[in-house]
Amino acid sequence: MIIKKAELEAVTARSDQYPEDNLKEIAFAGRSNVGKSSLLNLLTNRKKLAKVSGSPGKTRTINFYRINDAFRIVDLPGYGYAKVSKSISESWGDMMETYFENRNGLIKVVQLVDIRHVPTRQDIEMYEYLRHYGLDGIVAATKADKVSRNEMQKCVRVIRTALRLSQEDQVIPVSALKKSGHEELLAAMEALLEE
Numbered sequence: 001m002i003i004k005k006a007e008l009e010a011v012t013a014r015s016d017q018y019p020e021d022n023l024k025e026i027a028f029a030g031r032s033n034v035g036k037s038s039l040l041n042l043l044t045n046r047k048k049l050a051k052v053s054g055s056p057g058k059t060r061t062i063n064f065y066r067i068n069d070a071f072r073i074v075d076l077p078g079y080g081y082a083k084v085s086k087s088i089s090e091s092w093g094d095m096m097e098t099y100f101e102n103r104n105g106l107i108k109v110v111q112l113v114d115i116r117h118v119p120t121r122q123d124i125e126m127y128e129y130l131r132h133y134g135l136d137g138i139v140a141a142t143k144a145d146k147v148s149r150n151e152m153q154k155c156v157r158v159i160r161t162a163l164r165l166s167q168e169d170q171v172i173p174v175s176a177l178k179k180s181g182h183e184e185l186l187a188a189m190e191a192l193l194e195e
C-alpha cells in the first residue's frame, strides 16, 4: 500500500467531536513515549503530520488521520505517564472505552511496545483489553534501531510470551529512526482493510 494522502481530520476529547463513522479505522495504542506519533509519520512518510515530543504524554486526545480518503489511522492517547493527575488518567479510561465501544468503523488496534523492554503491566492490561474487544492481533515493536539483529529475535520472543500471543498474532519490529518495518506493517494493515 502506498499512502499518497494523509491529513489530520479531527483532534477529539469527546465522542461528539469524532468524524463521521463512515470509514474503516485502525488505531495505535501504547504507553506514552513508545513512538505512536513517530510511527504514524513513518507510515505516511511525513515528518510532522503527528507531533513527536521529548516530553511524554504529548498526545492526550484521540486524533483521527484520514488516509488516501479511504480509511483512517487513529492515534490514541498514551498510557502510563506517571505525572498525569488521577482525574486525567480516569478520563483516559473513559475516552478509550467510549471509542472502543461505539465505533463501528474500528477494525483493529495495533499495540505498540518498546522492543527493548519486557512489556509493562499496563501493556499487558492494554492488550487484554484489546483481546476483550476482539481488536488484538498486531503488535508493533518500536525503536528497533536500539537493538542488534541478533537481539531482535530474542526481544520479540519476550514480547510474545509476556502478551501471551498466539502463532497467528504478528509482531512487527519498526524503527522511525532507521525507517524500517513500515512496509510490513502497511501490508498487514492493507490485508485487514481488504477483509
Ligand SMILES: Nc1nc2c(ncn2[C@@H]2O[C@H](COP(=O)(O)OP(=O)(O)OP(=O)(O)O)[C@@H](O)[C@H]2O)c(=O)[nH]1
Binding pocket: 030, 031, 032, 033, 034, 035, 036, 037, 038, 039, 051, 052, 053, 054, 055, 056, 057, 058, 059, 060, 077, 078, 079, 142, 143, 144, 145, 146, 174, 175, 176, 177, 178
Ligand atoms: N531511537 C528511536 N527513537 C524513537 C523512535 N520512535 C520514536 N522515538 C522517540 O521517542 C520519543 C517519543 O516519540 P513519540 O512518537 O512522540 O511517542 P508517542 O507514543 O506518540 O508519545 P505520546 O504522544 O506522549 O503518547 C521521541 O523522542 C522520539 O524521537 C524510533 O524508532 N527509534
Ligand SMILES: [Mg+2]
Binding pocket: 036, 037, 038, 051, 052, 058, 059, 075
Ligand atoms: Mg503521540
